[in-house]
Amino acid sequence: MITVKAIVRKWLEDNGYSGLITDGCGCTSDDLFPCGGDGVIDGEGCPGCFPGYAGKSGYVYGTKKQSDEDIGIDGGGQESCP
16 A cells, blocks of 8 residues: 655655755655655644755755755755654
8 A cells, every 4th residue: 555655755855855954854755754744734733845955064045956955954954854
């Protein structure tokens, strides 16, 4: 049976993204949802996730330009969720 995680991973890869990003959290496609969430806005604190781009450092960014510069949180990147 295919999982939501597998569907999201495939969609990200098929569309040129390498992870997910949200306010204060980011994850790469090889480790989706380490926060235990599902990326959906739930009204209970999860703001929802958006496609993003991982830099070489592992930080995930909202734009490809930011991931190419890869300058960490000060550059708009988010670390993996705990």
